[in-house]
Amino acid sequence: MRKILNEELGRESINTFRIKTKNKIVIVLDNVRSAYNAGSVFRTADAFAVEKIFCCGITASPPNRELLKTSLGAEQSVEWKYFPSTSEAIQELKNAEYKIIAIEQIDKSISLEKFFFNAEEKIALVFGNEVKGVSEEILPMIDSAIEIPQFGTKHSFNISVTVGIVLWEFFRQH
Numbered sequence: 001m002r003k004i005l006n007e008e009l010g011r012e013s014i015n016t017f018r019i020k021t022k023n024k025i026v027i028v029l030d031n032v033r034s035a036y037n038a039g040s041v042f043r044t045a046d047a048f049a050v051e052k053i054f055c056c057g058i059t060a061s062p063p064n065r066e067l068l069k070t071s072l073g074a075e076q077s078v079e080w081k082y083f084p085s086t087s088e089a090i091q092e093l094k095n096a097e098y099k100i101i102a103i104e105q106i107d108k109s110i111s112l113e114k115f116f117f118n119a120e121e122k123i124a125l126v127f128g129n130e131v132k133g134v135s136e137e138i139l140p141m142i143d144s145a146i147e148i149p150q151f152g153t154k155h156s157f158n159i160s161v162t163v164g165i166v167l168w169e170f171f172r173q174h
Contacts, residue, residue: 017077022051024122025170026093029053030086030138031129032159035060039070040160041127046074048167053078054093054124056086090126090141098124102145103162104134105155109147112169119174125166127159 012020027045032038038060045053055061061082062068062075083089090100099121102109117123126142128134133156134142148157148165157165 014073014077017046017049018079020049022049023170024119025050025167026098026122026124027053027163028086028089028093028124028126029055029059029159030126030134031057031132032059032127033130034159035064035066036070037130037158037160038064039067039072039075041163042067042071042074042078042080044160044164044167045078048171050078050167053080054083054089055080056083056089086126086135086138087141090124090138093124094141096122098122099144100124100126100142102126102128102134102138102142103148103166104128104139104145105147106139106145109145112146112148112166115144115146115169117170117173119170125163127163130159 025048027041027050029038029041038055042053060067061080062071068075083092093100101123103125126134126138146166148162150157
């Protein structure tokens with residue numbers, strides 16, 4: 001066995017990636033406090049060819065140095081937009097007919113393994129603050145919520161891990 005060299009992976013150039021058809025998924029980062037987490041989300045969004053990322057509130061956006069450290073250039077390939085508030089981002093998505101799905105532990109959340117992603121729908125996945133989760137003010141604006149099953153003593157995953165888990169499940173289904 002040997003490791004595959006980067007040039008053997010057949011990855012697209014940034015310019016080719018930018019113009020290709022993306023998956024109809026927008027990631028909404030609702031007041032994510034760690035720029036490192038936000039940068040990691042950019043990398044994951046690139047890997048899964050996500051349409052774009054909305055950075056909201058206190059969430060760092062490029063050219064934040066910490067974000068750039070973990071995004072490893074994905075901020076150049078993934079389209080992004082900054083919003084002063086998450087509610088503004090959600091309203092723009094609703095106007096564009098996106099289904100709004102929060103990743104949050106609420107009374108009406110659906111366990112991830114039971115949730116069906118319709119690949120034909122435009123979806124926005126809302127990921128919240130590392131401590132407080134998705135903002136209370138956003139909950140009345142969502143269409144549904146997903147909860148990731150957990151079996152340990154902690155009540156949540158790191159946001160960058162959560163993004164990877166949810167996107168993988170979308171692609172596993174389709």
